Amino acid sequence: MSDDFELDTADLTRRMEGAIGALRTEFASLRTGRASASMLEPVMVEAYGQKTPINQVGTVNVPEPRMVTINVWDKSMVGAVEKAIMNSGLGINPQTNGTIVMLPIPELNEERRTELARVAAQYAEHARVAVRNLRRDGMDQVKKAKADGLSEDDQKFWEAEVQDLTDTYIKNVDAALENKQAEIMQV
Template identity: 85%
Template structure:
């Protein structure tokens, strides 16, 4: 059995990529003072009896640097979309114009920028925890294989592989956080 053991590092890598993708989505939802359609991705609207992403009930556009518009397709959904945006915690005050909802993006003050960098740091820490949990999964597989007769040299080899993979992804998280914090603090 010990000779056949091979840890699926591609699977671990794919799952760590998932943690990075999740981090990027969370970062996209943080306002930096510039309008972006991705800032509305986490906002869900109660449409036709189920929770639906905003981009599935209307067209999201960015006509100018400080404005996002949503052209709601179904007139009966306009108030629900507006309510979802108000309750999303984005800190944006929607303005109605028929079936078009306009979202003026206010300038960020220094205090709000610092708050957002802390939120970004929390998101990054969640990603690091996810990556470390995946590392633990890999190490548990190695320990199980050791109990089944994996040699000590092979055990050390696979543990090093898992640790190197983990270190690489933690570094990616740190770089993404640094970039996002610079973007937030940029006036």
Template identity: 80%
Template sequence: MSEEFELDTADLAKRMDGAISNLRTEFASLRTGRASGSMLEPIMVESYGQMTPINQVGTVNVPEPRMVTINVWDKSMVNKVEKAIRESGLGINPQLNGTIIMLPIPELNEERRRELTKVAGQYAEHARVAVRNVRQDGMQQIKKNKDGMSDDDQKFWESEVQELTDKHIKLIDEHLASKQEEIMQV
């Protein structure tokens, strides 16, 4: 007699939550016309032979709505941090003031806003693909153990996985709509 199959839906949910968490991080790096320290998170600087996040080579502050400052701790790193920001594709022109790098955030024009909404859409699609891959993995686990369960059990587990997937896809769509609205705000 075979053991009753039990799908680890908590593991599937955790993996889907990971895709949404990654999406939030990617959305935080998108510029919306307002200054935010999180927009610098994806930028890495070569520091003492290894790549390091900007927030680990200096203090990131937002002193006013359209300005981000980075107080670089090691004077020899200032030019490397400035170069990393210029090459990041954020479209921000850093200004040096000793060990402080000032990043004035320019107003976004309509074309750039539309471009950023498309980028946000791409990030959301990557998250949807990740969720669907987790769904596919769950469905394969069910198929593998098909012999040891009834048709009703199989349908139950498949509907559980699908319900979990639908919930996470809906969350991704809500985050995308919110981010696109934020980007398009003037």
């Protein structure tokens, strides 16, 4: 097997991209003082006996920079949507006008901005851990191939490839964190 081994770097890249994608999704759920439809993605509504994403019970719009509206399709679901938003931990009090639920986004105070920046750092650390775990998986594959007869030069080459890939994605996580923290701290 010594000359046949080739590490599936495309798979490692895809999995590391998945870690970055998950980080971006978590970052999107952080409220930065600007309205965004994505901030409602984690909110689940108790609809028709089961938990349903909020975008499946109404249309989510951002008509202005500090306002999100949800045009609820079923009038009987308006109360459930309000309750889900209040229980979501977003810190927003919904206002209802018929079937339209309005979410005014308040300015963030300095203390809340610092807290959100800390949460963003935690999300980034989780992504770094995920990337490092994928690095370990890649290194384990190389070590297994070494045990099966891979030459030492090839082993060093593949380990360097895995490390380069890891370094690139750790830098991507750090850059995403820096951008998000700058966005959060922007007044």
